[in-house]
Amino acid sequence: xxxxxxxxxxxxxxxxxxxxxxxxxxxxxxxxxxxxxxxxxxxxxxxxxxxxxxxxxxxxxxxxxxxxxxxxxxxxxxxxxxxxxxxxxxxxxxxxxxxxxxxxxxxxxxxxxxxxxxxxxxxxxxxxxxxxxxxxxxxxxxxxxxxxxxxxxxxxxxxxxxxxxxxxxxxxxxxxxxxxxxxxxxxxxxxxxxxxxxxxxxxxxxxxxxxxxxxxxxxxxxxxxxxxxxxxxxxxxxxxxxxxxxxxxxxxxxxxxxxxxxxxxxxxxxxxxxxxxxxxxxxxxxx
Ligand SMILES: C[S@@+](CC[C@H](N)C(=O)[O-])C[C@H]1O[C@@H](n2cnc3c(N)ncnc32)[C@H](O)[C@@H]1O
Numbered sequence: 001x002x003x004x005x006x007x008x009x010x011x012x013x014x015x016x017x018x019x020x021x022x023x024x025x026x027x028x029x030x031x032x033x034x035x036x037x038x039x040x041x042x043x044x045x046x047x048x049x050x051x052x053x054x055x056x057x058x059x060x061x062x063x064x065x066x067x068x069x070x071x072x073x074x075x076x077x078x079x080x081x082x083x084x085x086x087x088x089x090x091x092x093x094x095x096x097x098x099x100x101x102x103x104x105x106x107x108x109x110x111x112x113x114x115x116x117x118x119x120x121x122x123x124x125x126x127x128x129x130x131x132x133x134x135x136x137x138x139x140x141x142x143x144x145x146x147x148x149x150x151x152x153x154x155x156x157x158x159x160x161x162x163x164x165x166x167x168x169x170x171x172x173x174x175x176x177x178x179x180x181x182x183x184x185x186x187x188x189x190x191x192x193x194x195x196x197x198x199x200x201x202x203x204x205x206x207x208x209x210x211x212x213x214x215x216x217x218x219x220x221x222x223x224x225x226x227x228x229x230x231x232x233x234x235x236x237x238x239x240x241x242x243x244x245x246x247x248x249x250x251x252x253x254x255x256x257x258x259x260x261x262x263x264x265x266x267x268x269x270x271x272x273x274x275x276x277x278x279x280x281x282x283x284x285x286x287x
Pocket of ligand 1: 147
């Protein structure tokens, strides 16, 4: 009879082309058993019932064919929290945590801030900001109803009654008056599409990835809308593709000619975030 230990060894072998076969096998087995990692370690010799073993083998086969583990188990980590995910949303990426940390560093000494997260997907940015900035008012926008349903689950789980959800195209449905506009919009360019890993291209939603020919179509559309809605002294943070810093910064300067525009790099030294710090315009009341 197959034990937990045998199942983990089988999974590791079957997922050997993954960069993390041990972790992946553990996540899948923990999922079918509805147990945590500590349980698997402590019960190495426990036999699996045939139904559980069959369910696990089915998941292993799907993972080996390229289906991302978070879609198979229905959740993914971000900012130390566990976020529900479904094939309607992008799987939260560790590099997006830098955008959240930058926003928190900017917002934590301010009294009340109005924040909008554009293209919220799973809600990982909006929900993390609501938790880290308890006095902030947070709105999350997405064009996808499926994504908003997932964001609603995550908001209810981690930041109940703190995040307003709006289905809309970018900021078109929202009136001016934001202190912080954060966005991780789709930014894959046409020439990058063929090089995307199969797990991304075949399973993650195209509406969460495709950024037009140069990858900057959504950023180009958002910037003038953001300029009309940002309060004096406000901040815009945009996650971008690793080679888009120069082009995105130049678009930012067109919409925000008076602002300070900076491109922040990630830990690998790649362009990752465009930061637009608006000045305090004298004589113009806050909207
Ligand atoms: C790259 S995903 C980011 C999801 C999430 N913010 C994150 O960081 O994991 C981009 C999101 O933007 C949404 N989106 C695409 N076009 C949009 C538009 N025109 N208006 C609002 N949201 C849009 C997609 O549905 C998707 O959820």
